[in-house]
Amino acid sequence: MESTKEQLITDIENLLNRYEGLKPTHIDPALLQFLDRQTLLSIIDSILRQQEKTNESNIEWLEQFKKL
Numbered sequence: 001m002e003s004t005k006e007q008l009i010t011d012i013e014n015l016l017n018r019y020e021g022l023k024p025t026h027i028d029p030a031l032l033q034f035l036d037r038q039t040l041l042s043i044i045d046s047i048l049r050q051q052e053k054t055n056e057s058n059i060e061w062l063e064q065f066k067k068l
Contacts, residue, residue, distance in 0.1 A: 008044065011044055013025055
């Protein structure tokens with residue numbers, strides 16, 4: 001089943017709002033008229049890749065303390 005553009009916007013907001021203590025992100029639904037489905041999927045992919053890199057970096061940082 002293919003996600004609607006509205007659902008993709010919600011998914012992006014949820015990804016951006018995963019971290020506590022940060023001001024919540026809200027995306028103006030009017031952007032839907034300018035962004036196509038493929039662009040929204042690309043944004044989601046980019047956010048996920050950035051979060052993965054951050055997680056890997058955090059793991060590397062934590063691993064250095066195991067060696068001490």
